[in-house]
Amino acid sequence: MLKLNHIDKYYNAGTVNEMCLFEDFSLSIDDGQFVSVVGSNGSGKTSMLNIICGSIPVDRGTIQINGQDITQMPEYRRQRRIGRVYQNPAMGTCPNMTILENMSMADHKGKPFNLLPGTNRQRIDFYRESLKSLGLGLEDKLHVKVGVLSGGQRQAMALLMSTMTPIEFLILDEHTAALDPKTAEVIMELTDKIVKEKHLTTIMVTHNLRYAVEYGDRLLMMHQGRAVLDKSGEEKAGLRIEDLLEQFNAISIECGN
Numbered sequence: 001m002l003k004l005n006h007i008d009k010y011y012n013a014g015t016v017n018e019m020c021l022f023e024d025f026s027l028s029i030d031d032g033q034f035v036s037v038v039g040s041n042g043s044g045k046t047s048m049l050n051i052i053c054g055s056i057p058v059d060r061g062t063i064q065i066n067g068q069d070i071t072q073m074p075e076y077r078r079q080r081r082i083g084r085v086y087q088n089p090a091m092g093t094c095p096n097m098t099i100l101e102n103m104s105m106a107d108h109k110g111k112p113f114n115l116l117p118g119t120n121r122q123r124i125d126f127y128r129e130s131l132k133s134l135g136l137g138l139e140d141k142l143h144v145k146v147g148v149l150s151g152g153q154r155q156a157m158a159l160l161m162s163t164m165t166p167i168e169f170l171i172l173d174e175h176t177a178a179l180d181p182k183t184a185e186v187i188m189e190l191t192d193k194i195v196k197e198k199h200l201t202t203i204m205v206t207h208n209l210r211y212a213v214e215y216g217d218r219l220l221m222m223h224q225g226r227a228v229l230d231k232s233g234e235e236k237a238g239l240r241i242e243d244l245l246e247q248f249n250a251i252s253i254e255c256g257n
Helices: 045-053 099-107 121-132 151-162 181-198 209-214 233-237 241-254
Strands: 002-011 019-029 034-039 060-065 082-085 169-173 201-205 218-223 226-232
Touching (some): 019 045, 034 209, 045 082, 045 201, 099 121, 099 151, 121 151, 169 181, 209 241, 218 233, 218 241
Parallel strands (some): 034 218, 082 169
Antiparallel strands (some): 002 019, 002 060
């Protein structure tokens, strides 16, 4: 279980530009949940992910994974337990390395390399089979540099690489936003397949309301650092896109827009 307990986060604290992003914010996510997170720009969606991953510190409160306090744990150590896929496909892969080299790097996540070859030739068949499951023909391009692949191919690779080693959480930060509609559909289907096969606890931030409604078993809507909507189980299954739009409109009117 993931717990955020009484989180405070301020930007530019003590200055005229001080902004409170989170104040006494708490959230619990059960093991195996697939949580979709929506909200307007500046609502705190990505900042919440950054707090979980350790990219930004908190001013007050604690972060716990399965009862262990990881609030002070550095980001690189959290990454051994957390897989993350970013909005930009270029951030999850190394463009100047081949597909094989990228897969080998991901395979060594959290492990010492020592004075051994960077590519484990004995794992090539495993990499090929893993890539074949994507259905994009990448298994026949092991020696092609990742930089020449399409955005969708790179994002599919990033998704696969982030889940190659045992992880407790998968973080998806608008991972289809930079893709064309057809490719985004392919990536979402792959996401759903991987999450179900590996039984991963997943948090997906998205601006696509249809994806938020169709995928996952819990939905959060963020606004000004608060969860203004939290639906799971049958309540989540009964949500419609129109329901979310109505909530967005109510927030917009409340803010004077």
